[in-house]
Amino acid sequence: MTVNPSGVLTAAGMEQRIRDYFDACNSGDPNRIAAHFIPEAVHYFPAGMYMGPFRGARNIGERWQSAVEHLGSIWTVDQVITDPETARAVIEWTHFKTLQGTVLRGDEWYIFDRETGLIDEIRAYYASPQDKGLEVLELEGYDYAGLGYPTEPPFVREDHAEGPP
Numbered sequence: 001m002t003v004n005p006s007g008v009l010t011a012a013g014m015e016q017r018i019r020d021y022f023d024a025c026n027s028g029d030p031n032r033i034a035a036h037f038i039p040e041a042v043h044y045f046p047a048g049m050y051m052g053p054f055r056g057a058r059n060i061g062e063r064w065q066s067a068v069e070h071l072g073s074i075w076t077v078d079q080v081i082t083d084p085e086t087a088r089a090v091i092e093w094t095h096f097k098t099l100q101g102t103v104l105r106g107d108e109w110y111i112f113d114r115e116t117g118l119i120d121e122i123r124a125y126y127a128s129p130q131d132k133g134l135e136v137l138e139l140e141g142y143d144y145a146g147l148g149y150p151t152e153p154p155f156v157r158e159d160h161a162e163g164p165p
Helices: 011-027 030-034 057-071
Strands: 037-044 073-083 088-097 102-112 119-126
Touching: 011 030, 011 057, 011 073, 011 088, 011 102, 011 119, 030 057, 037 057, 057 073
Parallel strands: 037 119
Antiparallel strands: 073 088, 088 102, 102 119
């Protein structure tokens, strides 16, 4: 396991970790991919995608290895913003599924482990139309309520009581 020798996250180090992780994903080597995560890391996705979150560094590596083998996956990092003080980063990416002829774009939030500099959590958001069959669109398995996210609107709009147009 790679260790963060100084115990201090830096913007450059966080960005390099993300870029090295994407290089590992493009290699399709599950060990290289897993090496960028703490052992119990979680990668969240929108509901209904990939049979739920990928749990564990090894599982994340194996799932992306499968994507390379079966979809011809190639990923790019398009933009990166880091915040070492909060151990968070956000990126924009592109996922080329070359065997399907599909291009998928999205954003990801990263949470880093301060002691090791490894990735603890990724939350993926995809650029796509809203699924009208769902009433709640959120990441599957992510504990929004437990982490203090709002689960109800903060007030009632009296002027919209009859519903949407």
